[in-house]
Amino acid sequence: MYKHILIATDGSELAGKGVAHGLELAKGLGATVTFVIVSEPFPTLAWGGAMAGYVAAEELTNYEQSARKYAREVLEKCKAEADKLGVGAKTLHIENKTPAEAILDAARAEGCDLIVMASHGRRGIGRLVLGSQTAEVVSLTQIPVLVVR
Template sequence: MFKSILLPTDGSELSDKATAMAVQFAQLNQARLVAITVITPLPFASMGDSGAVIDSGQFATQMQNAARHHIEKVAAAARAAEVPFEGVVTMSPSPYEEIVEAAKKFECDIIMMASHGRRGLNRLFLGSETQKVLAHTTLPVMVLR
């Protein structure tokens, strides 16, 4: 039924649990697993006068390294289970858009993603990428907690 599964990952403990479930689901369906990590650009400009200076080059390098590590964790789990795998690292201020586009690009049948379950003000200020994906895709989305 499902031949290609998209798994967004941010490297969190919750994403690791979602990875284990997605790998098992891929095995059961003899499906390929596509993992995506979306790097968000530097959220604010350096504030030279206030003494807070952020090296955007160093930030980008650290984020790329972390993203590759997140993808490699999923790749290792997929290899161990003999599940076909592809990994994608992309940069965008809107992770949900990248997730929805990757699902189209890789012809995925389902998106499996973790939800941190933020409530109240955290949800208001941080938003919910899972909620945005649900609102902008026509694919089935399995939300894992």
Template sequence: MFKKILVPTDGSPLSDKAITAAIEFAKTVNGELVTLCVAEPYVYSALVEGAGVFPMDSVAYDEKAQEIAQHNVDKAAALARAQGVTCKTAVALSFSPYEEIVRTAEASACDVIFMASHGRKGLNKLFVGSETQKVLAHSTIPVLVFR
């Protein structure tokens, strides 16, 4: 039934919970994982520059964000391989994580998405909105949400 599982990760303990569950599930069905981490690119703000504060180097920021994202998927892949589960990794740079999650699921021919209920905390979660909710609304395949 579900042989290819997409597991988006942001490196949080809750997404680690989804990774662990996906690995255990994949072991029981002889399935495989695709892990994805979406790095959000640098946001340039003219307001910051106008205030006399120099903005961070956008290239360096994006490179660091991608490095962290790669570390997150490599960690998940190592856990999967240690349990004998095949795991492919993907990193994307996007302002729209949910679109990358849905796109990767389709492009990788995944049967199901295992993901955390949230990654952000506090006010940022309210302003940005729930990526999980957006995946649920736009995915054409089942989504298993971990709390």
């Protein structure tokens, strides 16, 4: 049924449930997986103030280095879990995009036939104010999406 599953993660405990679920599904189906983690663009509000050019450049460098280190750690853990289960896996770290945009782009580029991701399940005002990357992915893709809560 599914041959190549994209599993999105942000390294959180909830996303870990999505990773575990996606890996078990991949193992059962004999599918391969691509793990993706996304680093959003550096916050533009950080560019304000008289010394903005000097301070922000250093902060941008720190932000990018920290994001890359975190992504590497999360993806190494995901890959190790896949290896333990005998699931073929590759990893992707996408920088400077919104999570939904990056997940959709990666799924298309990698030829994935299922996207697995977790959702915080926010409702009402919390969902409107905070947004939902999962809802955006579901609403914008033609690829099936398995949402884990």
